[in-house]
Amino acid sequence: MQFDEIQAIFFQECEEGLAAIEINLAEIRDAAPEAETINTIFRAVHSIKGGAGAFGLETLQGFAHHLETVLDLLRTGELTSTPDLTVLLFAAFDVLSDHVASAQAGSGAPNDAAVLAQLEAAAAMASGGSAVDEPEPVPVTDDSTRIDVSEMMDLDLDSLLASIEAPVATQAAWWVQICPGRGAFHNGADPLPLLREIETLGGSVVSLDTSALPSLETLVVDECWIGWTMQVPGSVSRDDIEAVFDFVADSYRVTLSHEPPSVLGPEPDSVPSAESTLAAPALAPATPGPPSELSPTPLPADDVGKAPVNSVTIRVELEKLDRLVNLVGELVITQAMLAQQLSVRGIGAIDELSDLDHLTRELQESAMSIRAQPVKSVFSRVPRIIRELEAGTGKRVRLEVEGEMTEVDKTVVERIGEPLTHMIRNAVDHGLEMPDERVAAGKPAEGVVRLAAEHRSGRIVISVSDDGRGIDLPRVRTKAIERGIIAADASLSDEDIENLIFAPGFSTAASVSNISGRGVGMDVVRRNVQSLGGRIGITSKFGKGSTFTLTLPLTLAILDGMVVSVGEQTYVIPLTHVVESLRPQHGDVRGFGPDAGVLDVRGAYLPILPVGQLLNVPEAGTEPTKAVLVVVETDAGQAILMVDGIQDQRQVVVKSLEANYAPVAGLAGATILGDGRVALILDVETLVQRHRGETNRALAA
C-alpha cells in the first residue's frame, strides 16, 4: 500500500471521527454529559492526533493535543462541564475540522490561536493554578507507573490515587527505550516521526543502538534493525509519552522508566522491575514480568485504534462504482434494443424477455443504490453554519434534524450543499427574529430551525422551516410592483406572491423580506436547484414562520421521459415537466403575432412553442392542429411544446452532452434508444425561458 493511500484512509477516518465528535458534542449540549459520551469524543480526538503525528501533520497534532488535554480533564472529572466549556468545545471542534481540511488540502493551517489560548486556560483552571506550569495535572511517581486495571475501569480512583501521590511527584527524567522491531516499516511506516514527536515533547536521543544491525550484504532493508534510548524531561506526563506510541505496529517494544536502562539496546535481556513495559497488543515474548504487570496502553487499546462504529462496510473507489453504473446503463440500453428487435420480428412476447427486463431493472436499481448516500453528510455541516450564524447575529437557534439517513445519489448529495447552506442562512438571518423581538411576540427566545428530508414519490424532498416572522405578503407585493416585476393590478394568489421572492429582480432588493445582501439571491438558488432537475418552493405564514421545500430527483443518471418525434428526430421530454398532452381542434389555437400562437386550456391561454422551429429541425410540422401539444409545467409558468407525435413513455439513461460533446442550450443531455439511435433530452426550463425572452423582445420591437 502506498503512502498516499494510507494517508487517504487516515483522512477518511478523520471524517468519521469528526462526525462522531459532533454527534456526541450535540448530546453534551442538550443534556448533562455521560462519561461514555465524553470518552467517545476523547477517543476520536485521540485517534486524529495519533494519525496526525504519524503523518507529520504537526499543527493538526498540536491542536488535537490541546483539545485532548481538556477532554481528558473532563472525563476524569477534574473539569466540570459548564455551558461555557461546551461552547469552547464546539469552537475547538470547528477549528479541528478546519485543521483536518487544511491538512488534507495541503493548504496553510487555520488560525487557531484564540481557541488554543482558551483551551489552555480551561486546562489551567482544572489544575487549580498550582500546577499551571505542568501540561498535565497528574504527575506520576515511579511507583505509580505500573498501570493497573483500575485505570481502565475506574478513572476516578486513578485520579484520586494520583492526587494523593502528587505531592511526592518527582521531576526525574524519563528514559524511553524504543525498539521498533522488524515489522516497523510495514505499509510504509517509519519510526522517525515518532522520534520527532518525542523531540517536540522536549526529548532527545541519548543513544542509537545498532548492535543488531547486519552488514550491508545481509541487511534486509525493509526490516528495522535499530533501536533508541531517549530521554524526556520529567515534567512531561507519562500519558503524553505513551500516547506517541498508540498507533505503532505490533512489533514495537517501548519501555518507559525514571531509571536509566541498564541495558541499552533493541533486545534487552532483562528489564528492571520498576519499569513498566508498554507494548503494542502483541507483547514480545522476551518481556519479563507477570502478565498482570504487562499492562496495555493507558487507554483501552481496542477503543483507540478502531473506528468508533464497527459497521459491515467496505470502501470502494468511486471510479469503479461509476464504471459499474455506466455498464449497467449500457446493459439497460442493450436490453431495450434487444426487446425492440425481437418485437419487430414478432417474437417480443416471450417470457425470458420480460424476465430479462425485470432483472435489468433490478440490477440498475441495485447499482444506483450503491451510489446512494444518506444526506447526513450534507446535514452534518448545518450545525456549524448555525453556530456561526448564532455568533454573528446574536440570535439563539435550536436546530432540529429529521430524516438525515434518507438516501440520494452521490452526485445529488454533492450538489445540494450550496442551496441548502443558503436556505439555512436565509432562515436564521432573515426568518428568525432577535430574542427580544421573539419574546415580545410571545414566542420562546430560542428560535427553531427544522431541517427534514424524506422520500416522496421517487424524489427526495428536503425542507427547511423556521418559526420566525414569515413573509409579509402585502409588503412583498408592493415591492414587486415598485420594481416592475408584476403589474399593479395583477391578481395573484398568496402562493404566487410568495414565489416572487425567487424572481431575479428581487434578490438585489434592499429590504422587504430581506432576502438579499450576500450577493447570492434566492433566484440563484433556484437556478442551481433547477440545474439538478429539482424545484424549490416556499410556504409562509406571516408571524409564524416559513418553510422552504426543495424537491430533487434521487439520481441524475436516469429519468422518466416522454419520447416524442419532431420531424425525423426523436426527443425526450422529462416526465417531471409534463402535465398533459392534447390534440387541438380547429379554432382552439389563436394566432398571436405573426408566428406565435396560444391555446386556451381550460380558461388559461398558454403559449405554444414549436419545438421543431426552436431547434431548427427540418420537416417538422408547423400546423398545431396536426401536431400533438404537450402542456409542461416550468418555473416560468405553464407552456405548451408542440411536437409531431408521441412515441413512448419510458425510463432513459442520461448521457451527458457536456462530457461527451459540449453543452448545448435547450438540451439537457442525450440518451440511446432501443433502436440504437441517439435521442436528445429537452431542457424544458431553458426552452420556455428562451421563448419568453424572444417573444417579449419581439413585442417590445
Place this chain on the structure above:
Amino acid sequence: MTRLPLPGTFDLPAVIQLAGKLRSTSGPVVLDGAAVERIGIPGLQLLLSAQATAQAGGKMFEIRHPSNALITAANTAGANEIIGIGSCDAI
C-alpha cells in the same frame, strides 16, 4: 571511487535501489546528500549499515553535502556522528 547521489525522496523503494548499487560497488564510496528532501529510518539504517560495513572492511565511505532534511533526520535519530555528517570534507 564510486560517487553516487542520494535520492530526493529517500523512501523504501529508493532504499532498495541504493542498497543494490552499494552492494555492487567494491571500492571507496562517496555519497552526495544535497538532493535529499525526504528521508526516514529505512534510509538512515541503510547508510548506517553501509558505513559500518565499509569501516569494517577498511574502505572509505563518506556522505558529502548533506541537505538540511538529511541533517535534521540524522540529528533526530541520533545518527549524525555515526554517519559522520558535520565533517564536511572538501570534495
